[in-house]
Structure formats: structure tokens, C-alpha cells
Amino acid sequence: MGEYYQLKCRECGKLWGNEARSFCDECLSPLEISYDMEAARGKFTRKNIEAGPTNLWRYSGLLPLPEGFQGTLPTGFTPLVKAPHLGKRLGASNLYIKNDAVCFPTLSFKDRVVAVALAAARRFGFKVVSCSSTGNLANAVAAQAAREGFDAWIFVPADLEPAKITGTQVFGAHLVRIAGNYDQVNRLCSQISEKFHWGFVNVNLRPYYAEGSKTVGYEIAEQLGWRLPDNVVVPMAGGSLISKIRKSFSELIALGLVEEKKVKIFGAQATGCSPISDSVKRNLDHFEPQKPATIARSLAIGNPADGYYASCVIRDSGGWAEDASDPELVKGIQLLAETEGIFTETAGGVTTWVTKKLIEQGHIGPHETTVVCITGNGLKTIDAVSQEYTLSPAIEPRLAVFESFINDRVVAIAGN
Amino acid sequence: MSLGKELLSPEASGAEAPHVAGDDTGAKVPADKPKESCVTGFWSQETKIEMKITVDIPTALRRFTGGVQSIECSSATLPELLGEIEQRFPAINKHLRDDSGQVRRFVNIYVNEEDIRFLGGNEYRFRDGDRVLVVPSIAGGAPADACG
Numbered sequence: 001m002g003e004y005y006q007l008k009c010r011e012c013g014k015l016w017g018n019e020a021r022s023f024c025d026e027c028l029s030p031l032e033i034s035y036d037m038e039a040a041r042g043k044f045t046r047k048n049i050e051a052g053p054t055n056l057w058r059y060s061g062l063l064p065l066p067e068g069f070q071g072t073l074p075t076g077f078t079p080l081v082k083a084p085h086l087g088k089r090l091g092a093s094n095l096y097i098k099n100d101a102v103c104f105p106t107l108s109f110k111d112r113v114v115a116v117a118l119a120a121a122r123r124f125g126f127k128v129v130s131c132s133s134t135g136n137l138a139n140a141v142a143a144q145a146a147r148e149g150f151d152a153w154i155f156v157p158a159d160l161e162p163a164k165i166t167g168t169q170v171f172g173a174h175l176v177r178i179a180g181n182y183d184q185v186n187r188l189c190s191q192i193s194e195k196f197h198w199g200f201v202n203v204n205l206r207p208y209y210a211e212g213s214k215t216v217g218y219e220i221a222e223q224l225g226w227r228l229p230d231n232v233v234v235p236m237a238g239g240s241l242i243s244k245i246r247k248s249f250s251e252l253i254a255l256g257l258v259e260e261k262k263v264k265i266f267g268a269q270a271t272g273c274s275p276i277s278d279s280v281k282r283n284l285d286h287f288e289p290q291k292p293a294t295i296a297r298s299l300a301i302g303n304p305a306d307g308y309y310a311s312c313v314i315r316d317s318g319g320w321a322e323d324a325s326d327p328e329l330v331k332g333i334q335l336l337a338e339t340e341g342i343f344t345e346t347a348g349g350v351t352t353w354v355t356k357k358l359i360e361q362g363h364i365g366p367h368e369t370t371v372v373c374i375t376g377n378g379l380k381t382i383d384a385v386s387q388e389y390t391l392s393p394a395i396e397p398r399l400a401v402f403e404s405f406i407n408d409r410v411v412a413i414a415g416n
Numbered sequence: 417m418s419l420g421k422e423l424l425s426p427e428a429s430g431a432e433a434p435h436v437a438g439d440d441t442g443a444k445v446p447a448d449k450p451k452e453s454c455v456t457g458f459w460s461q462e463t464k465i466e467m468k469i470t471v472d473i474p475t476a477l478r479r480f481t482g483g484v485q486s487i488e489c490s491s492a493t494l495p496e497l498l499g500e501i502e503q504r505f506p507a508i509n510k511h512l513r514d515d516s517g518q519v520r521r522f523v524n525i526y527v528n529e530e531d532i533r534f535l536g537g538n539e540y541r542f543r544d545g546d547r548v549l550v551v552p553s554i555a556g557g558a559p560a561d562a563c564g
Binding site: 011022023025026027028029030183184186187190191194202203206286288289291303305308 | 474475476477479511512520521522523524526529531533534549551552553554
């Protein structure tokens, strides 16, 4: 088999071929997909990519897909939009939003990783796919499993937002609610995966799954006209996305698709669950696990699997990390919505507010090209902001009533 | 949406059937005779009380334990416990700890389902009946040009 990728131990370098496994038996360290970059050089070109479909499969040349795989799910290739109004409010003239709040089919960046993971699940012969999730992954696995004909078993903390619960069940998935936090769910799934022959996308398929995150980075570069930004701001839960965005930029540089540039990588967490930003800010060589206490449930991972790597990537890039409290992240959601017309979930509120802090602190320069990664949709966490608004009483459908209503409103606004 | 029984059955994986602690697995080290075999150099008189903890060995490390899936020990703390496990299964040493003797970065230790780091880590004193889990953490890895 002339495969151009295989599993490699990140720490001891042992090669493992391709199988459903996520850690090295020798040193229990994580496995990473390693590519034959010389083989990729001929096919992962701007020309070939631009001739591909307008979805993430245009980057198949550097994804760990089975031979002959033809992706049909049109996920990824979400808008990269200039954000002048938000930029003006924050004092940044060259700000962009990478908007995965509209990723197909379940409105978060997790649709990308699941698309790649299910290709691997099919290849390894699994009939059941599974995951531990803070919600967005649950939705993505459930939806794509339905489409691809897998049975899905989804494990979540019991207190997830209702939209993420229903948004999993509607696809016919088996939803298992665990009385515990995500870290406990994740530990349980590690144990289950040893006993059940299931394709856990973020356990035994994790090396394949995580590669799907690289497409966010490829798209940013391509949509900027094949150049890298000066800065990216990325939300951190398990810490995988931020590491993979870095990997995508490194690959584009190595293959000559973009000019070499040291992109500063910034991480965003919720203050109530900030083991990685805490590690960066205190300059620790490890992170200290936390018990999550935040409404940003999609970021509520207190023992982030890739936390160590995430803080390394941030430091090595010359970036920084910050966090936003619950009241701040709500203001972040409102700020992005009111300035750019993008309604993001709690995680996006964190990322937006952290961007504000990083600009204020001088970590991000006012005229640098900065891309803010928005990874999920506000309709999934509507309770986080709904209490910020009041409903006016219903009025009768008569013009005179409306005129009276608007007069009162104008007086009220003038009085404020 | 029905899930075939074969999918729920671990045997369907083609892997060996799972054993639980206390099963007669044909293991070389019977789980019901822990005391003689568990005394180590770390063992001190003052902690020598009737105490038994059970350690679950992850699949990845069972080739160093002769297939034994769980062992009973009597150490008082995590550093002592690692010594005790390694005394019994010397080959496991370099897989559990790094060159400096610390538990490897990507190995998580749980006591009764709680991460030992929340219980005081190396300072935590085991209690009779504690169940200790060794779980490799599942990370996605990182590019080779970071993390030196």
C-alpha cells in the first residue's frame, strides 16, 4: 500500500501504520498523522485545490482519507468576512471573522472533523460511531452518522443546553447523558472504547479526526488570497484546533503555497475554565486541570487533552492567551452580533471578547491582519443571551396603536 | 435504530474477552494474594495497616503484566504505588514514567473516578478500598515544530 500518511508517536517517533488507535503503546503519548510531504508536493498545489469542490474536500491531498475516497458532504469552506465595524469598535483596521457558525450541516466547526473521522471509521470497518462531547461534536456526529448509515452513541454531560440535546436526538442517535462534567464523560469513553468495538471519533479515531481542523487554516490562507494573516484568535476547549491551525500554516509554507510568515497564534478560554490560558499567562511548563464553572459549555474542558501542545504552540508563535468571564462573553456575543450581524454561541462570545482584550493589551497591533475564528452558532446557546432582552407587550394590529407605540418608544429613548 | 447484540458484545471486536478484577484469568499473580507480593522498599511500618487498593491496568500496559488486568496493592501514596507496581512488573517502568521518574505527561491517574491531581496528586494518601485507574490521555498531537 503506497499510502502517503500514517500514525507517528509525537514523543518517541514510533510509526504505527494506519489503525484505530490514538496513543503509543511504548510511551502512552499521542499519535499524530505524519505525511509523506514529498508525495504531497506534486498534488497539494494551489491549482489543484482551486479546481476542487468548494468545500473541505478540496484539501483532500493533506487529509488522512482512504484511497479513492470521494467526499460528498459539502462541509467547510465557510465565509471569511472582513469585519470593519467590529474592527472600528476594537481599534483594529484589518479584522476578519472566519465564520464556522454557518458550517454545514450542524453549524459548528465540528462538522469538519467529523467528516474526516467518519471516512476513517468506514475504512476501519466500524458500524457504530461514538464520541464524548460538550454538544457541538454530538450534533455533528449524530447528523453525519445518520447520513452515512452508522449507528451513533453519543455521550454528553447531563446539563447541556437543550438545543444541543435535541439537536442530537433528532438525528436518531442514542444519547447517553452522564451525571458529571465533560472530563468525566471523556474518561468514561476512554474506558468504554477499550471494551466496545466502536469508532470513537475523539478517542480511537482522534488522530484522523483532529486533522479535519486543519481545513480552517487552509481556508483562511486561501481566502486571504494565498497569504497568511499576522494573527489568529482561536477558542480553546481540548486545545486541538489551535494546534492544527498551526500545523496547516506550517504545511502550506513547507509546500510553497504561501510565503513564509510567523503567524502569532492567540488562544481564548472562558475564565471559569481556563487551564490553558492560565498556563500561558503564568508561564508554566504544564497546565493545572480545573473544575469547569462557565456558561461556555462548549469550552468547558478542565483537563484538555491537547492543553500542553496548545500552550507550546501559542508560546512558540509569539502569541498569547486570555480569557473572558461569563458576563464578558455575553457582551462578546452581543458585540459581534450588533457590529457584524453574526450570531455566535458562548464560545464565540469568549473569542470576540478575548480579541478585544488582546488589542487593548497591545498583543495585537491595530493595523495587523487578524482573523478571529468563530466556531459555533448562537441559536444553540440562546439562553445565554435571551435574558438580556425584554419583550414589549403585544399591540393590536392597528396603525393608530402603532403610532402611539412608536411615540412612546421615541420618548422613552430620548429620556434615557 | 436497533443495535445488534453483536455490536454491544465486546467479543465482537475480535479482541480477547474482557476480564474483571478478581476473575480467574489464569494470571500469574493471583489477585487474592496481594500482601506477600506487594511489600516493597517503600513500605514503612507506620503505614502498615490493613489496607487494600485495586489498580486497573490499561490494555496498552497489560503485555507488561502478563495479561493481568487489575492488581491489589497496599501503598500509601502514588509514588509508592508506582514503585510497588514496578517491583512486581519491572518492564512497565519506562512506559509509566519518564526519564526523570515522573509519571508521563500523557498518563492520567484516577482514584475512584476522580483525577488524582484534584485530590493532592503525590500527596494523596490512599484509603482502604480505593480503586485506581491508569488512563492514557487522548490527545491529537501537535506539529513537530512546536513543543521542542
